[in-house]
Amino acid sequence: MMKRYFLFLIVLAVSLPSVQASEQPGIRFAFDTGATDNLFFDSLATGDKFISATLDLELPINPEIFVFYNQKYSGYAEYFELESFDHVAGVNFSKPWKNNSTFYLEFGGDKRLYHTPYELYDRNGLFVGGGARYDLSQKMQLRVEFDLSNSVYPEYFVSPGIDYQDFLGKLGSNFTLGAKNAVDLELGIHQRTYSGLKGPETTLFTMRTRISRPLNRYTGLALFIAYHNQLDPGTRELFTFYARGVNVHEHLWDGWDSGVTLTRFMKQWKIKARLAYRKADFVEIPVVLETRLRIPQRSDNALSLNLDARRVLTIINDQIRVWGYTDFRFERNLSTVPYYEYDSNELHAGIIVEW
16 A cells, blocks of 8 residues: 555656646645544444545646646555545636626546455546526626536446446525625535436435624634435435445435534634534435345434644745644434444544645
């Protein structure tokens, strides 16, 4: 694992000088390390240490077009076989419209590669997305967005693999109430079709609301609430994975997600605290391919706390900004299925370099 990780850093170091020579590229590098006492979010409470390294590039072709590339390495100390590389590349086109409005279109592909023996979870993907934003006034903006994607797992158990198609549509608006209250509303539809499986379609409706306002010059408060409704859960076979890859319960739940976020700026520090609650009634999963076992109906109540503190460590030549950060995450999940009743503690620390 470590050999491949150091190879990644060598490739990164070699590639950066040539990138910097391009016309005003956007470059972001992040290194993260941490530990968790519940890697798989279940009652077994398996702990591990982990690292990740991420590189994001944006290379402008002209004022309206840029190409982008993202590479991420993830590694684990004990469960080293979960090591993975993610790659995303594409093109973004955006054009100003009247009244300070814009529309955009982007397309590209992605690839995830796992360590042996988990290459059966390797994934290839293609995506296209776009949207438009229209300013009705200085205080109100409308937006419409869509995403189409195709994901293929060529090495999965069934031949010639398994694949699914996603369609995501969003209609939203943000506006100002009074002098200080910012409101964002969004309605969404997510439809997934599994190729070659029984009952191949599922449709999810979402409604999200976020209200934010400043409490004083250095402090802001935000409230959010989201509603999920599985309009057409269907009956189909699904596949699952360990840790944080493919998740059998990725979207298949009805209920509410809500919380509050407090943000505070202090000199070079930005401190954020987030308290959230989720009520989720999961759709019954008929079959999981690798076990052929039925997963029972499940209802969860989850309370989570996230504390994040980051600071600007240095600014080089007024162009390169270096951040340091630490992040703590706690979650308590109560479930009608004892296997999914757990506590989880997770600690992160890292640096971010942007220019």
